Amino acid sequence: xxxxxxxxxxAAQIYVEGSSASHIYQVLDGxxxxxxxxxxxxxxxxxxxxxxxxxxxxxxxxRQFFAEAIKASSILVIKRSKLKVLAARQSELIxxxxxxxxxxxxxxxxxxxxxxxKTAQERLAGFLLExxxxxxxxxxxxxxxxxxxxxxxxxLTIETVSRTFTQLxxxxxxxxxxxxxxxxRNRNALVGLDx
Amino acid sequence: xxxxxxxxxxAAQIYVEGSSASHIYQVLDGxxxxxxxxxxxxxxxxxxxxxxxxxxxxxxxxRQFFAEAIKASSILVIKRSKLKVLAARQSELIxxxxxxxxxxxxxxxxxxxxxxxKTAQERLAGFLLExxxxxxxxxxxxxxxxxxxxxxxxxLTIETVSRTFTQLxxxxxxxxxxxxxxxxRNRNALVGLDx
DNA sequence: CGAATCATTGAGGAATTTCAAGTGGTGTGG
DNA sequence: CCACACCACTTGAAATTCCTCAATGATTCG
Numbered sequence: 001x002x003x004x005x006x007x008x009x010x011a012a013q014i015y016v017e018g019s020s021a022s023h024i025y026q027v028l029d030g031x032x033x034x035x036x037x038x039x040x041x042x043x044x045x046x047x048x049x050x051x052x053x054x055x056x057x058x059x060x061x062x063r064q065f066f067a068e069a070i071k072a073s074s075i076l077v078i079k080r081s082k083l084k085v086l087a088a089r090q091s092e093l094i095x096x097x098x099x100x101x102x103x104x105x106x107x108x109x110x111x112x113x114x115x116x117x118k119t120a121q122e123r124l125a126g127f128l129l130e131x132x133x134x135x136x137x138x139x140x141x142x143x144x145x146x147x148x149x150x151x152x153x154x155x156l157t158i159e160t161v162s163r164t165f166t167q168l169x170x171x172x173x174x175x176x177x178x179x180x181x182x183x184x185r186n187r188n189a190l191v192g193l194d195x
Numbered sequence: 196x197x198x199x200x201x202x203x204x205x206a207a208q209i210y211v212e213g214s215s216a217s218h219i220y221q222v223l224d225g226x227x228x229x230x231x232x233x234x235x236x237x238x239x240x241x242x243x244x245x246x247x248x249x250x251x252x253x254x255x256x257x258r259q260f261f262a263e264a265i266k267a268s269s270i271l272v273i274k275r276s277k278l279k280v281l282a283a284r285q286s287e288l289i290x291x292x293x294x295x296x297x298x299x300x301x302x303x304x305x306x307x308x309x310x311x312x313k314t315a316q317e318r319l320a321g322f323l324l325e326x327x328x329x330x331x332x333x334x335x336x337x338x339x340x341x342x343x344x345x346x347x348x349x350x351l352t353i354e355t356v357s358r359t360f361t362q363l364x365x366x367x368x369x370x371x372x373x374x375x376x377x378x379x380r381n382r383n384a385l386v387g388l389d390x
Numbered sequence: 391c392g393a394a395t396c397a398t399t400g401a402g403g404a405a406t407t408t409c410a411a412g413t414g415g416t417g418t419g420g
Numbered sequence: 421c422c423a424c425a426c427c428a429c430t431t432g433a434a435a436t437t438c439c440t441c442a443a444t445g446a447t448t449c450g
Contacts, residue, residue: 065304098296111303113231116310118405155310155312156407158428162431341397353396361398396448398444399443401443402442404437404438404439408435410431411430411432416427417424
């Protein structure tokens with residue numbers, strides 16, 4: 001079921017809202033943000049996709065979101081029509097897709113829980129734990145996305161995200177080695193904020 | 196694939212967090228809320244389910260959420276194991292499930308967008324439009340859920356929800372015929388707030 | 391009718407946003 | 421190699437929004 005490998009530079013559009021959902025995608029290297037633009041120009045990010053992650057499957061008719069490379073990324077692009085042909089033969093595949101959408105769903109539910117959380121600390125703690133789980137083996141996380149991306153994901157402003165990073169560091173919950181590199185120093189404190 | 200019809204009284208638990216996801220459910224009559232309890236006792240509602248809606252499918256291992264009847268409800272309860280047997284024969288069914296999870300996913304994305312919206316008016320406007328789309332043919336909506344339910348869905352307090360209802364009415368965006376009955380008087384104004 | 395539950399309203403306080411200024415890296419050209 | 425510009429991020433102060441606490445009002449049900 002190999003598709004085509006495409007390299008996207010930083011900030012390149014992968015698909016835009018309203019376009020037909022004729023392909024699905026798998027991140028081989030890099031990072032992708034999927035987002036919606038609100039009427040007043042604000043941006044709500046629906047998810048980040050990291051190596052191995054599939055995305056672009058869920059929209060049935062036209063795309064509801066934009067997808068964009070956060071940094072230079074290698075993406076496997078697969079024709080959707082191919083999927084259906086394969087699916088007819090292999091129920092394995094389609095149940096795999098079912099599993100995938102289930103996980104996506106669980107992820108979105110988790111995001112909704114996080115956004116339902118009221119304080120900025122709770123949201124950022126939840127975010128850092130999620131990212132650590134997805135792209136770190138130990139407690140050091142290299143964030144591929146900017147503060148603005150995080151803000152748009154968590155429904156906060158960039159200033160609040162920045163201040164909250166500082167607060168978590170002052171509380172010894174995290175260390176900020178560099179802007180993009182964070183160490184989870186006290187996971188329990190973060191978990192306590194999260195749930 | 197008929198399951199068992201069960202009548203749940205108001206506020207009855209349908210399943211609890213941590214229980215095995217051995218059944219799926221379809222609302223025949225009534226309304227259901229699915230929610231998570233946070234450590235500090237707050238409640239985040241992940242979705243409302245209305246007649247015809249399926250729920251309880253997405254959790255693979257143990258339940259991540261609670262499900263509860265908002266009012267007296269008739270629910271079709273279907274053993275999950277039966278599904279798999281049927282699915283092996285009918286790829287129709289399993290692709291129907293795929294469609295269902297896709298829709299659920301779209302719904303959760305929409306919720307996340309709404310929660311990412313900053314103001315209470317934006318969130319409530321989005322909620323009212325969603326509900327009108329799901330349970331009204333015209334502009335009159337009979338809400339099955341309480342103000343507290345709405346608050347927990349939108350990540351707000353009951354007081355803010357109440358005040359925001361009043362604001363929308365004062366702005367002539369809605370009419371409040373009774374607590375549970377709302378007329379969307381100016382959809383454009385609501386849509387303007389929503390997206 | 392009275393009790394209980396749910397909803398509305400008010401006042402004060404806490405958190406986030408907004409607006410504005412300043413810091414710190416990074417890259418480019420002199 | 422340094423000066424400069426540029427960009428992302430941080431920090432500060434004031435304004436706004438929402439939350440908390442409290443009291444009141446409305447609806448339902450026994």
